[in-house]
Amino acid sequence: MAQPFRLSRGGRVDRTRPIVFEFNGKPVHGYAGDTVASALLANGIHLVGRSFKYHRPRGILSHGPDEPSALLSVDRGPGRIDPNNRASVVEARSGLRTTSQNHWPSLDFDVGAVNDLLSPVFVAGFYYKTFMWPRKFWDRVYEPFIRAAAGLGKAPTEADPDRYANRHAHCDVLIVGAGPAGLAAALAAARTGKRVILADEGPEPGGSLLHDTTAQIDGRPAATWLAETLADLDGRENVILLPRTTAFGYYNHNHVAMTERVSDHLPSSATPGPRERLWQVRAGEVVLAGGSHERPLVFADNDRPGILLAESVRVFINRYGVAPGRKLVFATSGASAYQAAIDARDAGLDVTLVDLRLEADCGPELAQLRAAGADVLTGHTVVGSKGRKRVTGLIVAPVGSDGRCGGRRILPCDCVGMSGGWTPAVHLFSQSRGKLRYDESIDAFVPSISAQAERSAGAARGTYDLAACLADGFAAGAAAAGSDARQDFTATATFTGFQPVRIMPTDANPTKVRAFVDYQNDVTAKDIKLAVREGFQSIEHVKRYTTTGMATDQGKTSNMNALGIVAGQLDKALPAVGTTTFRPPYTPVTFGALVGPARHALFDPIRTTPIHEWAEAHGALFENVALWRRAWYFPKNGEDLHAAVARECKAVREGVGIFDASTLGKIEIVGRDAAEFMNRLYINPWTKLAPGRCRYGLMLKEDGYILDDGVVARVSDECFHVTTTTGGAARVLGHMEDYLQTEWPELEVFLTSTTEQWAVIALQGPKARAVIAPLVDGIDLSPEAFPHMAMRTGTICGVPTRLFRVSFTGELGFEINVPADHARAVWEAVFESGQAHGITPYGTETMHVLRAEKGYIIVGQETDGTVTPDDVGMAGMIPKAKKDFVGKRSLARPDVVATGRKQLVGLMTDDPKLVLDEGAQIVADTNQPIPMRMLGHVTSSYWSANCGRSIALALVEGGRERMNGQLFVTTPDGFTRVTVCEPVFFDVQGERINA
Amino acid sequence: MLETRYRAARALPLGAQTRSAPTGSGVSVRPAGAEARFSLRARLAKGAAPKLAGLALDAPINTVGTDGEVWLARLGPDEWLIGGPEADADLLQGRFHDALAGVPHSLVDVSHRNVGIDVSGRQAAAVLNAGCPLDLSETAFPPGSATRTLLGKSEIVLIRASAAPLYRVECWRSFSTYVHGLLNEAVFGVEGPAAH
Amino acid sequence: MLLIACPNCGKRPETEFRCGGQAHIARPADPMAVDDGGWSEHLFVRANPKGVHAERWCHIHGCGRWFNALRDTISDRFVETYPIGEQPKSGVKPGTILGPNSATQSETRA
The missing domain is CATH 2.40.30.110 (Aminomethyltransferase beta-barrel domains)
Known part of the structure; x- marks a missing residue:
């Protein structure tokens, strides 16, 4: 199909595999290997969105992750709608439906564009200044208005049907970025045999080599070197190469989080795996080779569709075979744009280049471009642009050494490539808490002092020359792998060097023009100057007041220009102003990736007892208690909670009830000093408790407040069966281990959690004995032989049991402890035996009512961490003779x-x-x-x-x-x-x- | 004997769960059958460490040994998890007590507390790494390794007895549904293009 | 997520651990002999240094053992971990502020 701006040759797209996707309801044709941005440009579509605040027409600025303007909503089917995707990184494929954002009723005719005319109103701090008064207008008028007018895309309304994976991974060397430096680093590290992970955010590793069609490395075209290097790495067992994987967060101790986009680029029908995979990598050493970002030039109306970064123009031409225009003007203050211009000339496009630098300050790039047949205007500034939904001309003027502009002139064009120099991507380095240093020679902050086991390489630390990048990367990779190997590379010299410029010199009244610094948040140079004039001096304050750098692109293209303008206003050097803090994520991350498999049944463990299915089958409703799901009540014939609980409560006191108490915490305390240990941990005395007898135990924290309670049985002289509250089981065991290990290591005591070994069937009510009598062997159940607060071992239904005679209801009661896998069978046998006695299953609600009728406390309900034994009337349990136990001293505290x-x-x-x-x-x-x-x-x-x-x-x-x-x-x-x-x-x- | 009868009748929490070997990754997640297990806590004197089922108690922490039937995993300085055939539960308990005579210890039957799930296949370690934060490479977690760790939000004991890509995950009974579900989801998570 | 060297298990991820606050605060042998001021000091008063801090950690989801650690609260670097009941061997005093390139630069290096 017609792609009028597709070049007849070149690019890495697969011209044998056409694709078609939708943009604002219209089909867009492209090829496999295109991004949405490159396909749109191939079809001459530059206008792809409206800006955040002024609703100005916006186009595609960049080819990469730093794109601030071309944000699209991408629809991959029901529930699969993501807003705010950068068109420059979304891989185009058939079946995608993309729409532009932030306009009404349409992209072409947007009512909100009236904001552009009102722009004098929307100055820095506009919200703070305007929406302050009257106070009551905030909820009803201002906030809804702001939300409606200023949204960046719309959130999907359906649940995300995709699945997301999680992966913990370890390696000796993690390399972030597979451009020349990263690839060389990987080669060097891989050769040592160490485990290497090489991650790159793009679909294809290679970085700048993917669009560098003229450079030679070691006598071969860069593309050939790239293919050979990838084949080498691919063949090594110790290397994991992860394309489409963005390292977005650098955390403590070399813990790096990365998202791998697994299947978004595939046809919807062919996706067997998860949508994305979160990699949590623990790396011995990290090599940061994330490259650098190009800076836009700040001049009036520098945001018109058709105005791109110069290197991005080069990428679209060389990598995608797309001409962003036919008649190109490059505007630059440095050398790298000349390469883009030369490549554009080679592609047969009409090229003019405007350079702020004087002829004498230019390098060999100048002669080369002129030889290629392009017009070059040195010593010229850009003072504005023409056009509305597409740039039609660039307004330039000569600028004298005094900074004054000469006569203006319009250069007609349909595309501008601008370059204000380069900014190393130090995001991850800064996240790792490394310290930056300002390097005046390249006008950039570069990594200086590391805080973790990492090093930066290549353009990420300001090394821009290709051969130097390769050597730097190789050395970094080797060093990270513990080797001192070095390798020199020969490569075509790269055009480097630029003259820093914050705002292009202009003869216009600076208060009248809008020269954008932050494209995504519509922050202009004027706004930043105003903020400084209004007293904001800290860069962090300027950022928040003007919102520069606060959008989803986090200021990748804008931060250095904003810093420079602030420094200029304050008449300070750049390092004195400093940078804002870099925080994760480097680029936006889906919630799905962060959540991973932890959804629905896998959000939290849902702990159930062996009786759970029985309770379900008998109509129980359940409540959550800690992670447990416990039977709450058993409604019959449409009863509500009130009616069911009233019935269950009466049934227990008049007959017998059966209750699942399996969730109670249980700890087996064994050892020569078990009783002494118990004496020290509980307020109660334990020495004289006879084997086979139980006691209610109350445990305090050292501050004297109640920690937990429960019935304890002495199994033998050196063994106690301790029970705890359901929610307190882990806490109590931890509390005990802490004292045992750290305060009383001399005690010979061992603790084992048996919470889940024993299921507990509570049988409560006057008829409890009659129900279990036929089932129990080896235990005399008579009141004389088996009194309240006793424990006996024997069998029930042939299953070994620790049978407790205890009560949390005030009735005759038994708690039948049996090994969990037998509990269901025993429960059913007891229930069957109880039929003759009207046995009634009851849940936690009835349990609560019955114990409250008796005034038995529940820890966490009657207590809240500030309640002492005396507060709940239990001080009498403390023996006078007991010299010490945890919490005793605090019971004598003045308060x-x-x-x-x-x-x-x-x-x-x-x-x-x-x-x-x-x-x-x-x-x-x-x-x-x-x-x-x-x-x-x-x-x-x-x-x-x-x-x-x-x-x-x-x-x-x-x-x-x-x-x-x-x-x-x-x-x-x-x-x-x-x-x-x-x-x-x-x-x-x-x-x-x-x- | 009565004892034998009830032992045979254990109702395992994942008893009804079966899943055929999935395609793609070739990883199998299979609940283990009924087994006997004991938690042993003991204070070893210097020099003389008793053996259980021929396995030394003073093996390094975080290792496992097996005689083919009984396995013994040392989880900490004074803690071991022991597994063995269900039918031998009472026999083993008696033997261990005899072997531990004179050693301060606590041997607690936790057969019903623990649930075992076997994860096997070439990608088994990758599947486990969906929820387990440990380095499971050959050098970091070689055959003979065993440790308590985490799988997602559940505590587990992870055991790799042999050189085969076969791992035993032991969790507490009430966590088994979650652990089993997470492992199955993890199998899906290693599928797809560019499986690593 | 921190990487913490358990004295029994080696380097393990932070999620396996629980922090128990300041180390080397022994429970008085006879608490009843401590006056109110001393007892409130024992219960409630803790150091909160900027720099190296002696802390208790428990490898709760590992070997289950408590141990002590010296951690720099600025950089989160661990100077060393050592058994309960012992004193640190490194000689680094609590409150010390480590330089960026100190020998304990990284948990993962070494």
């Missing part, structure tokens, strides 16, 4: 012994049907002025079917002194009156538990 601490009490509402809100605040007097003095809060609150009324537990200042007194608790409507009571609501005498 802990002070009066007026919050204490656990029960609350009864005047209205027995009113269930208080957990967390509700408590006050003594509702008529006091706001802010009221709050005495505490409700910690637990339920409807108790067994009590026939609501019940609540609360922590209340001096609570035990307030017994039978009245207080007020906040409700959604105001306050309600409550009476303080003992925190026990059912079976106050506690007789049922010993049944």
